[in-house]
Amino acid sequence: MILLRRELGDVLRSVRREQGRTLREVAQSAQLSLGYLSEIERGEKEASSELLAAVCDALGVRMSEALLSVSQRLAAAEEVAAPVPLPVPDAASVVSSAA
Amino acid sequence: MILLRRELGDVLRSVRREQGRTLREVAQSAQLSLGYLSEIERGEKEASSELLAAVCDALGVRMSEALLSVSQRLAAAEEVAAPVPLPVPDAASVVSSAA
Numbered sequence: 001m002i003l004l005r006r007e008l009g010d011v012l013r014s015v016r017r018e019q020g021r022t023l024r025e026v027a028q029s030a031q032l033s034l035g036y037l038s039e040i041e042r043g044e045k046e047a048s049s050e051l052l053a054a055v056c057d058a059l060g061v062r063m064s065e066a067l068l069s070v071s072q073r074l075a076a077a078e079e080v081a082a083p084v085p086l087p088v089p090d091a092a093s094v095v096s097s098a099a
Numbered sequence: 100m101i102l103l104r105r106e107l108g109d110v111l112r113s114v115r116r117e118q119g120r121t122l123r124e125v126a127q128s129a130q131l132s133l134g135y136l137s138e139i140e141r142g143e144k145e146a147s148s149e150l151l152a153a154v155c156d157a158l159g160v161r162m163s164e165a166l167l168s169v170s171q172r173l174a175a176a177e178e179v180a181a182p183v184p185l186p187v188p189d190a191a192s193v194v195s196s197a198a
Contacts, residue, residue, distance in 0.1 A: 001149070001152060002152065002162060003148035003149065003152065004148040004151055004152075004162065004166070005148040006148070046145065046147055046148060048145055049102035049103040049104040049105070049145060050100070050102065052103055053100060053101065053102065053103075062173070062174070062177050063101060063103065063173050063177070064170050064171070064173035064174035064177055065170075067103070067166055067169055067170035067173055068167070068170040070166055070170075071163050071164075071166035071167040071169075071170055072163070074161070074162050074163035074166055075161070075163035078161050078162070078163055
């Protein structure tokens with residue numbers, strides 16, 4: 001099942017790592033515990049809207065940018081979850097090849 | 100303060116209304132109470148990731164599409180919250196006009 005919190009966690013973690021910052025630094029700046037931020041990044045806890053705003057602020061990214069990345073990741077996951085079906089030969093061609 | 104749950108609620112409500120469907124119909128299809136869906140649409144409750152997936156499924160929209168709309172709404176709200184500053188005349192022009 002595709003879950004928002006997992007994609008959101010991945011986006012927040014990759015932004016933090018691109019900035020070369022530790023969980024501790026960002027958690028302190030966002031005024032939440034290191035363990036809680038870690039759970040959010042791993043997609044194990046839902047971030048409340050207030051907390052998400054605080055984490056984006058601590059990372060210096062706009063929420064709209066973070067959510068745009070999340071939307072793109074969701075779209076990619078949806079493509080994998082619902083792939084284009086393989087072409088199935090129709091009944092006539094199956095019958096003719098069996099003859 | 101710009102909050103994800105408010106923008107998300109607005110998007111879910113507008114999708115439902117565009118489809119001409121009632122809260123009751125969508126809540127039944129998503130297997131949650133009418134009151135809870137109403138609170139989510141009004142941005143009063145955070146939807147868990149599982150619940151958001153169920154509501155998107157009931158509405159027949161991809162989560163990625165809903166989140167893209169949310170991202171666009173957040174961007175518009177961020178522009179309003181942090182407007183471009185008005186141009187301020189520089190000291191020289193103020194001095195010359197006072198002379």
